[in-house]
Amino acid sequence: MSQLNFISRSLAPLQALPSFLRTRAQSVLFQRMVPFTGTAGIQFDEVSSDRVALRLANGRRVRNHIGGVHAAAAGLLAETATGFVVAVNLPDDKLPLLRSMKIDYKRRAQGGLRAVATLTPEQRQSFLDQPKGDVAVAVTVTDESGASPMECEFVWAWVTKGV
Structure with missing residues (x-):
């Protein structure tokens, strides 16, 4: 992981921890940086410059009327994964902004959810080369059965801070 920004510098010392402690x-x-992630109970399993993997248990706080993870909580999980993979790559002088999100719910989720967002090397390089721009971030959400209950499209923009 590069040492581009505050987030990656904050993560660097955690790499020496055993996996179970590092994820916690x-x-x-991240829950201190974005408190709403803690309110929802999002857990960060993996964070690198090209991949962020998160999970959300089907707990009481996020459950809907039929006993599954609420659609809004599932959307929050996907949005958080895409936002953090962008944020971990942006230099400190740039600000990430969600430009658009599209979520199609395909089937009822079974149990908890896992979201994995990824960036290509070219996408990561564009954050360094361009003062502003936007990027479509790939994210896959799966449930405990291994199926994808939803398809998502997230476009994130970045601008220079103070502009």
């Missing part, structure tokens, strides 16, 4: 420490760190 990452979750605490």
Whole structure:
């Protein structure tokens, strides 16, 4: 992971921790940065410059009227994964902004959810080369059965801070 920004510098010391402690420490760190992720109970399993993997248990706080993860909570999980993979790559002088999101719910989710967002090397390089722009971030959400209950499209923009 590069040392581009505050987030990646904050994560660097956690890499020395055993995996089970590192995931918990990452979750605490990010929940302090974006408190709503803690309110929902999002857990950060993997954070690198090209991939962020999160999970959300089907707990009481996020459950809908039919016993599954609420659609809004599922959307929050996908949005958080895409936002953090962008944020971990942006230099400190740039600001990420969600430009658009489209979510198609395909089937009822079974149990908890996992979201994995990824960036290509070319996408990551564009954050460094361009003062502003936008990027479509790939994200896959799966449930405990391994199926994808939803399809998502997230476009994130970045601008220079103060503009």
